[in-house]
Amino acid sequence: MTLLGRELILGVGGGISAYKSAELLRRLQDIGFGVTVIPTRASLNFVGTATWEALSGRPVTENLWNNVHEVPHIKAARNSNLIVVAPATADLLAKVASGLADDFLTNVLSATVSPVVFVPAMHTEMWSNPATKKNVALLRERGYLVIEPDEGRMTGDDSGVGRYPEVSRIISELSAYAELKSDLLGRKVLVTAGGTREAIDPVRFIGNHSSGKQGYAIAKAARNRGAQVVLISANSNLPNLVGVETISVSSTLQMQDALNSRFSECDLLFMAAAVADARPVSVASEKIKKSGFDNIELQLNPDLLSDLSKKRRASQVLVAFAAETGDADIEAARVKLNSKGADLLFLNDVSHGAIFGSEKTQGKLIDSNGVVLECAEQEKDTLADLLLNQALTKLGWAND
Numbered sequence: 001m002t003l004l005g006r007e008l009i010l011g012v013g014g015g016i017s018a019y020k021s022a023e024l025l026r027r028l029q030d031i032g033f034g035v036t037v038i039p040t041r042a043s044l045n046f047v048g049t050a051t052w053e054a055l056s057g058r059p060v061t062e063n064l065w066n067n068v069h070e071v072p073h074i075k076a077a078r079n080s081n082l083i084v085v086a087p088a089t090a091d092l093l094a095k096v097a098s099g100l101a102d103d104f105l106t107n108v109l110s111a112t113v114s115p116v117v118f119v120p121a122m123h124t125e126m127w128s129n130p131a132t133k134k135n136v137a138l139l140r141e142r143g144y145l146v147i148e149p150d151e152g153r154m155t156g157d158d159s160g161v162g163r164y165p166e167v168s169r170i171i172s173e174l175s176a177y178a179e180l181k182s183d184l185l186g187r188k189v190l191v192t193a194g195g196t197r198e199a200i201d202p203v204r205f206i207g208n209h210s211s212g213k214q215g216y217a218i219a220k221a222a223r224n225r226g227a228q229v230v231l232i233s234a235n236s237n238l239p240n241l242v243g244v245e246t247i248s249v250s251s252t253l254q255m256q257d258a259l260n261s262r263f264s265e266c267d268l269l270f271m272a273a274a275v276a277d278a279r280p281v282s283v284a285s286e287k288i289k290k291s292g293f294d295n296i297e298l299q300l301n302p303d304l305l306s307d308l309s310k311k312r313r314a315s316q317v318l319v320a321f322a323a324e325t326g327d328a329d330i331e332a333a334r335v336k337l338n339s340k341g342a343d344l345l346f347l348n349d350v351s352h353g354a355i356f357g358s359e360k361t362q363g364k365l366i367d368s369n370g371v372v373l374e375c376a377e378q379e380k381d382t383l384a385d386l387l388l389n390q391a392l393t394k395l396g397w398a399n400d
């Protein structure tokens with residue numbers, strides 16, 4: 001089973017404190033990051049690739065010229081949610097401040113749009129050098145986090161400011177900077193997104209307008225909060241989410257298979273997908289002529305959520321979504337929630353083309369007692385976090 005999580009690059013500069021980044025790597029893994037290490041060539045004099053490969057469980061290279069056909073610096077930059085450079089030498093700070101990119105790490109740093117954290121460690125004289133000071137100020141001005149080094153004993157007999165900070169301080173400062181929440185650490189979240197399609201013939205299908213945006217927003221938010229996320233995506237055009245295992249399906253029966261294979265391991269299920277209620281009894285092997293359209297026999301699809309809720313564990317939380325047109329009827333929604341065995345249901349009004357495909361949404365979150373939360377118009381990303389908060393309050397730690 002390959003459940004993924006948040007993704008991070010650990011850049012290692014050429015300083016004696018490079019060995020302390022081995023401990024940092026471990027703590028970053030503890031808070032749910034998959035870590036890829038990119039050392040500079042100089043740093044390999046202190047800690048070799050074997051150490052980084054063994055600790056990260058991944059291949060490690062400092063060479064920009066490996067696998068050039070995969071454009072690795074762009075791939076690495078895109079595939080990480082956060083970059084931490086530790087130790088950051090005076091030379092590395094200077095390079096990034098002036099936009100230089102002459103090796104793998106500095107190329108990744110110049111290509112990324114993710115938050116970047118520098119953990120400088122060097123002798124006091126180098127840290128207080130006017131050029132270094134100016135570079136640090138410039139990097140901070142540009143929005144990078146440059147953590148203050150500790151004060152204490154240096155490599156030789158001297159002491160002063162410039163020591164590699166305590167790992168716990170690095171973790172707490174970078175968590176605040178990157179707004180990391182870890183309240184879903186160790187949790188497994190299963191999300192369906194998009195809309196299922198039922199083939200009529202080789203060119204036509206029964207489908208719906210669901211874009212998948214709400215489901216993808218939930219998957220992303222859960223990943224950012226430390227969860228391991230599986231996303232079952234039906235016919236969505238949205239780009240894959242880094243650190244989220246995505247299973248692509250098309251029809252309702254394919255979604256059912258994927259759900260059946262992953263449901264038992266999850267703690268939270270979000271059924272954000274719009275599931276086609278019915279499918280043709282048989283799929284024509286040839287394109288149907290106009291004259292054949294007066295009668296397409298349909299059969300009902302299984303109700304995926306109801307079927308799952310029959311085999312749920314008490315400690316799992318199931319969240320349903322209902323898109324209705326016209327005035328939202330809370331009582332009808334409550335009946336739907338109960339009949340499907342869900343814990344929460346997000347009810348939204350999709351009349352007049354609102355919601356589908358949009359970045360924004362609004363609606364009401366209900367549980368078996370009635371409305372839990374009125375959700376005024378907001379970004380789907382914001383709603384995703386609210387839904388996760390509410391689902392968490394329903395989540396028991398029972399080990400049943």
Ligand code: CTP
Binds near residue numbers: 274276302304305
């Ligand atoms: N759902 C499901 N299987 C289906 C239909 C819906 O699991 N065959 C899930 C959806 O993913 C959603 C919830 O049930 O989370 C409610 O979807 P909705 O389409 O409102 O439910 P229906 O049972 O189809 O109700 P209606 O008759 O009102 O369309």
